[in-house]
Amino acid sequence: MGGTLSAVFEPGFFTSAPVHAALLTGAVVALISSTVGVFTVLRSQSFAGHSLADLGTLGGSGAFLLGVGPLWGFIAAGMVVGGAMDLAGTQRRNSRDVATGIILGAVLGLSALLLYFDTTESSTTGVTVTVLFGSLFAVSGYTVPAAVAFTALGLATLVLCYRPLLLSSVSTDLAAARGIRVRLLGLTFMLVMGVTVALSSLIVGTILSPALLIGPAAAALRLTRRPLAAMGTAAALGVAATWLGVLLAYDSYHWKPVGSGWPVSFFIIGLIFIAYMLSGLRKPGRTPTTADAASEAV
Numbered sequence: 001m002g003g004t005l006s007a008v009f010e011p012g013f014f015t016s017a018p019v020h021a022a023l024l025t026g027a028v029v030a031l032i033s034s035t036v037g038v039f040t041v042l043r044s045q046s047f048a049g050h051s052l053a054d055l056g057t058l059g060g061s062g063a064f065l066l067g068v069g070p071l072w073g074f075i076a077a078g079m080v081v082g083g084a085m086d087l088a089g090t091q092r093r094n095s096r097d098v099a100t101g102i103i104l105g106a107v108l109g110l111s112a113l114l115l116y117f118d119t120t121e122s123s124t125t126g127v128t129v130t131v132l133f134g135s136l137f138a139v140s141g142y143t144v145p146a147a148v149a150f151t152a153l154g155l156a157t158l159v160l161c162y163r164p165l166l167l168s169s170v171s172t173d174l175a176a177a178r179g180i181r182v183r184l185l186g187l188t189f190m191l192v193m194g195v196t197v198a199l200s201s202l203i204v205g206t207i208l209s210p211a212l213l214i215g216p217a218a219a220a221l222r223l224t225r226r227p228l229a230a231m232g233t234a235a236a237l238g239v240a241a242t243w244l245g246v247l248l249a250y251d252s253y254h255w256k257p258v259g260s261g262w263p264v265s266f267f268i269i270g271l272i273f274i275a276y277m278l279s280g281l282r283k284p285g286r287t288p289t290t291a292d293a294a295s296e297a298v
Contacts, residue, residue: 013251
């Protein structure tokens with residue numbers, strides 16, 4: 001038994017403080033990313049989630065330039081840009097892509113400028129890699145409790161808004177007919193999604209965070225047509241991929257050439273992609289419909 005464990009877990013894995021922080025932070029971030037991702041897919045806002053991640057580059061690069069932690073930059077950018085997307089016209093599905101594209105083009109140019117300043121005028125090394133691809137093993141200090149707090153806040157918001165949000169995600173007209181304030185609900189969800197993407201950017205970077213948001217949710221919705229069951233399945237897939245990714249990244253430091261570990265973000269996203277492909281082997285289930293949402297929303 002001991003030989004089997006030593007073959008899987010390299011020495012120091014269970015006693016490493018960075019590993020402990022990575023496992024905790026990765027788990028809570030994967031939990032909220034996967035849960036919010038189910039609503040994102042149901043609301044046809046995958047492009048908005050992808051754009052929020054890209055635009056998080058603005059917050060991360062700005063935070064480094066100001067000398068503060070990247071988490072606060074990601075959070076600020078996520079909430080501001082998420083709210084701006086909704087106010088610019090994401091209430092209607094056919095206008096979401098237009099509003100998102102306009103904001104995306106405007107902010108990416110500014111993000112490129114800030115990254116340029118980070119690399120030319122800052123003494124911090126590896127800023128671009130950290131912002132774009134994450135640095136989960138470098139998470140420490142205030143970042144861990146802050147990530148847990150933001151995750152708890154986001155999940156609490158989803159619990160409070162679950163029934164009306166589920167109904168409006170599948171049928172805006174039916175939700176409005178029942179007296180639900182669809183516009184306010186949409187703005188609230190965009191803010192939650194902005195925070196969620198910011199948290200996922202912290203562990204896998206702004207470029208790869210859409211996969212953590214959409215991948216587990218898309219796989220789960222292939223496996224079950226019940227939204228609540230899909231959220232549980234997505235959360236399990238997201239946490240499993242993150243923990244296994246942390247293990248593989250840690251072990252990779254002992255692979256040849258020794259000392260050249262592979263990025264944890266690569267393993268996490270690779271495992272999510274494999275899970276999504278395997279979910280397609282199952283006979284496709286029926287996509288959640290208004291009736292499914294109404295039955296859970298009542």
